[in-house]
Amino acid sequence: MDAAAHLEITATHCRVRLPDTVSLVEAAELVARAIAYCRDRQFPKLLVDASGLTKLAPPTLVDRFLMVEDWAQEAQGVVIVAVVAPQKLIDPDRFGVKVAAHSGMRADIFASEREAVAWLLAEG
Secondary structure (H helix, E strand, O other): OOHHHHEEEOOOOEEEEOOOOOOHHHHHHHHHHHHHHHHHOOOOEEEEEOOOOOOOOOOOHHHHHHHHHHHHHHHOOOOEEEEEOOHHHOOOOOHHHHHHHHOOOOEEEEOOHHHHHHHHHHOO
16 A cells, blocks of 8 residues: 555645555554655654544554554654544553653644644644
8 A cells, every 4th residue: 555645745744544444454554654755755744644444443552552663663753643543543541652652753642633733733
């Protein structure tokens, strides 16, 4: 799956919209590719729109750890990531956000795109 095909470049950030038909593994891979794309092109902010993933089951802690660890490797401390996801996919303890911080990546997750964009624009 080509991340660039799902990417939109705005004046303030990149945005990738995940197709609602992807599996968790495909979604995670698409985000990793989008992060790498932004990093390689010196776009420091990425909004991941996963709001359409309403049919996915919530990821396990292991899933969250592995996804975010991969994303942090791709970000290399350069790309800041805000994720918009259905509330049911957001861990109440924000485990993925903690993994990101521990891995040297600035990231957060939101149920609202408005909040995600505001946070993203306020970062760095």
